Amino acid sequence: MSDIVFPKLHFSGNRLSGGLIDRLARRLGDLGDIFSDRAAYARMPADQVVYEVESYFPVPDGTEGGVFLGITYIHPGKVGQEYFMTKGHFHQIRNRAEVYICMEGEGMLILMNEDHSVTWAERMEPGSVHYINGHTAHRTANTGKGVLSFGAFWPSDAGHDYQTISEKGFSKILVDINGVPTLINKP
Ligand code: S6P
Ligand code: ZN
Secondary structure, three states, rough: OOOOOOOOOOOOOOOOEOOOOOEEEHHHHHHOOOOOOHHHHHHEEEEEEEEEEEOOOOOOOOOOOEEEEEEEOOOOEOOOOOOOOOEEEEOOOOOOEEEEEEEEEEEEEEOOOOOOOOOOEEEEEOOOOOEEOOOHHHHHHHOOOOOOOOEEEEEEEOOOOHHHHHHHHHEEEEEEOOOOEEEEOOO
16 A cells, blocks of 8 residues: 555645645534533524634545644634634544644644543644643634634544533633633533
8 A cells, every 4th residue: 555646735824735625614503512601602693604624634534554634724703702612522542642733823722631620721823733642632712813723633543522522511611801811610
């Protein structure tokens, strides 16, 4: 299999091209269970795009030994005081790690341990590199006024467990308190 030639991709600063790129958009209507302020959520348009992801999957999902990559673009905004953010997940194979590299904007990488007892956050700014250890749930929030974009690189057999986060969430949420992104216990 080592003789397969993979295309060289190109990242323009706001778009990935050159290969078979998978594109998805997550709208408020797709994210009903992640935001805490239900009344604020109900007042917002369901078709508003919260984030977009461009991914490159050079090998079939589940292949051991490959690497996937994705660029995530989170738009600025809040639901109530909670910043626009990704759904968040554990990897299906829990010990699979991941690396994020922030390219544009301001944000926070929110992390939670496997038994949900500890949630913490790392600040993202252009050039910041984040190693996400296995067994750690991860989600990102845009705390700035422009788009937050970052690259992600993860093993092709990692898989995604969204169900656990959908049912239990993270133990803390990231909210704007007087202009300062602050982690607080989930109401
Ligand atoms: C994949 C990696 C990212 C996220 C993306 C969207 O392992 O962590 O590419 O998929 O940031 O987040 P989510 O939680 O909706 O997949
Ligand atoms: Zn991941």
